Amino acid sequence: MRSALPFLARVGWVLGALAGLLFLSGCDLKFWRMDGHQSTMIVEGPVARSQLSLFYVTCWVTLVIFILVGGVLAYTMWRFRARTEADERAEPPPQSHGNPLVEISLIGASVLALVIIAVPTLTAIWYTYDVPEAEKKNAYEVTATGHQWWFKFEYPSEQAAVDSAGAKAPLVTGNELVIPAGRPIRINVRTIDVIHSFWVPKLGGKIDMIPNRANFFWLQADKPGYFWGQCAEYCGDSHAVMRFRVIALDEKDFAAWKEKQLALARSVAVPVAPVAAATPVTALRTFKTNEVGVSEAFDRNPLEAWRAKQAVEKVENLALVAQGRELFAAKTCNACHAVRGHGAMGVQGPDLTHFGARSTLAAGLIENNPEQLRRWLRDPESVKPGNKMAKAYRDNKITLSDAEQVALTAYLLSLK
């Protein structure tokens, strides 16, 4: 058996190397490029860039040490291994005990290598901590609050209309944070329940949302773009599907977006006569557990998809919208959700005043289109296990018929 081993090992190495080459040539190269939507390696803001360049410093320093030490280790293993039976039986080598000079110089070298990492680390700690002094005046402030399992975004400097009487309150949106590009954004992070963490990899590292702790940090998008974010601290059942988006717009687009958002929810004219004999509603297809809810078209150009959502839907059945608005109250959706101007003032769930203008729903999980919205309304538990809306359905015995789903969908998508 013993003689077979080196041969087997060699064959194993050759096969392994061949398999590795085949694998490298054939596989999805994205894996090595690390250019996904949540890449920390291809970044689009100064905070993330400073973190990335620090990462490269650590990476190169450790890689060089690894090559040096690993080289010596590999040489030692090759040079001093017992090659033959005779080698193994030979007298033991000289019993030396160490060499203080070698050891002290190696310790010195390690300390030196660490200093190379330490200096940029300290610089970056201070840089990433808060908006630089020179930019403070230009900084735009928002507050992000984590909920199980969605994000609330508040704009303390923007006063939005709350009712037709002219009352105002800071603008609140959910799950999609719209920011001006090219300006530092100072984000206060809060939580309503457990610890969450705010992470938009392309714009900056994460910061935890901890109860009884007023954390903040800052980030900036170089240019307009659409960025993926995700909760990065385990926060219960649906932690994995607690996501969000950041949309950076140039100054003009941002102002336009803001103006729309500050207004009350859009109300459509109710048709005088109800539409007779509406076409029968077909049942929604069944979805697999955890089925993906974002289309490829959306994925190719998400920013355009987002812009498209700002306009009123091309096909709009006003009767259905009106029916949906009634259902929104009848099914007690308004107990948890706010729709400014429509009499819905709930605060437990995301503010839906301009829901139709968002590109995603269910905390950035699925695309905001009629099919996915119906999927969510029909059975929120299957989309996001353990969520409060599903619990409210169970506790209050709320069910939605196919027709009701369609009507609510039409209403919600009309909220531009």
Add this chain to the structure above:
Amino acid sequence: MDTTAKTAYLTKDDAVPAQPKLLAHPTAKAGLMSWLTTVDHKRIGFLYGVFALFFFLVGGFEALLIRAQLMYPNGTVLSAQMYNTMFTMHGTTMIFLAVMPLSAAFFNYIMPLQIGARDVAFPRLNAFSLWTFVAGAIVLNIGWIGPIFGVDGHNAPDAGWYGYSPLTSKQFNPGHSVDYWVMGLQLLGVASIAASLNFIVTIINMRAPGMTMMRLPVFTWMTLITAFLIILSFPAITIALVELMMDRNFGTVFFEVSGGGMPILWQHLFWVFGHPEVYILILPAMGIISEILPTFSRKPLFGYPIVVFSGACIGFLGFAVWSHHMFTTGMGTVATAAFALATMAIAVPTGVKIFNWIGTMWGGRLMMRTPMMFALGFVWMFMIGGFSGVMHSAAPADTQQSDSYFVIAHFHYVLIGGSIFALLAGIHYWFPLMFGRKVSEFWGKLSFWIIFVGFNVTFFPMHFLGLNGMPRRTFTYDPNLGWNTANYIASIGAFVLGLGIAVYFAVMIYTYYKGEKVGRDPWDGRTLEWSIPNPPPEYNFRVIPTVHDRDAFWYEKNHREQIAAERAVAEKAEGAHGGVHMPFNSIWPLVAGFGLLIVGIGSTAFDAKWDVPGIHWKLGLALLGGLVTLVGIYLWSLEGNEGYHLHLDRDGKPVKGHGDDHSHGKQ
């Protein structure tokens, strides 16, 4: 010694001294009772090992379910809640029920042999540690009755292995799962602290003559340092767990936000324990490697004093870096900078160990046997894990990496590539000593290569996953994020790793029954454990050895005449003194541990509401368990510290019914 003292040794021919029947010493030498009542450090070590390896397989199974779920995007193998339970239990099991007890198995079995002692200082306390560990493991896992038998409100813990408050509060986790987790860890803490005190006293007091501290084998040194880390760090988590228990059951507000509690406090308390815990997991591994490399290089350890000192240094600095687990909690600039620098500093003593291991091999004659393969695998893998660790010390870069798969890759490189490789190496290395049989080189090396390849294929791609933004603890991911290939490869790797572990275990079990028999000292060892026959006799050393040099047994082999002369004198002295003194077996440590099991289950499995019968069970069982433990301890103390004497014939076998024994009576 007073030769007129009451005779109290146990052989077939001698009457057991008059004792109340309840206090009669258990006499079983084989069979179940002999294991339940054993106080022999080798048997206790073996049992620790068996339980640890069982839970290693359980934790591994949980890991394979996790990888099966993540093999493809939008996987449906597990539900969200079940997935969360799996990663919580995988982490908790591997740390507290696999790696720590497996290290404890070696501490128990090997350390007394290395210092030339016949047992640990407190044999019954040692048994108590073992049974309390088993009780803790049962309480921790008892929640599986929920998912398996469909009992509502009883689930296995699912709040993550570091149980961040307030996710563990009654409000967000109303069932019993967190209670099981709290009480399970609490019992494991009791076991660990009792065992550690035992090891410290043993190492300080029971070294053979001439075994000065700077002659201790490095594994024993690392045992000592680890034991100190345990007794200094476990109080922090004990306090945190008590506070959590009070919050959940008695309405206190340590972490309860609505009452002004501070969830961040939990994180500090947890990591003040949690970071030294990391070194509790790795230092024993470093000790094992520091034994194997010299043996198979046939050279002494390079720079022994500096290896020992760096181990102590790591242990010391390990208490000063806990907040590097909290770089994203908004600690502010100065605290972040301080912990970043301290974390970099700890890389120096760690690097020193690597340099010295290479120095040990340099100029040696490397015998590439299976233990050596695992040890070299350790050095390589630990280097990679260490380097990604240094990357984490750069705090701003770490805010991108923390809670991502980059961290998963990092700590699996140090915990599997590090701790587990070293422990698997240790099993191979000491197997001939423990059982007198040796694993076949072919099958040993085959299992090594499968494990090595499977491990790297699983965890190397995770570096890329993390840098590409995949957060940990997510039961699902979408296919449009560029994570599909890496996850698929990682899952394939995990199954290969699982296969490797299966081969490893199959080979071990086969070898235990049918393996090649070997004589004493098959590896040409350097430390005292190799100087005794295998499997070791219950009394370990026929004559307590006198130590003259660091590698004590190597010295013996080169100075046979001097040693033989010394032995003869020592044996005569010991014979005059009464023979080999052995402690009696005892059932009471088991009883005391069993009482803690009742406390653990009773206090967690029932609701604390006055209007349901639950409270009676809860209070009743907790009090009953406490009573059983107290009775166990009381009767244990009534047993006194008696023992009996063995007289050995020329082959080292105890002579039955030898007439003129002088036993230790009550002293």
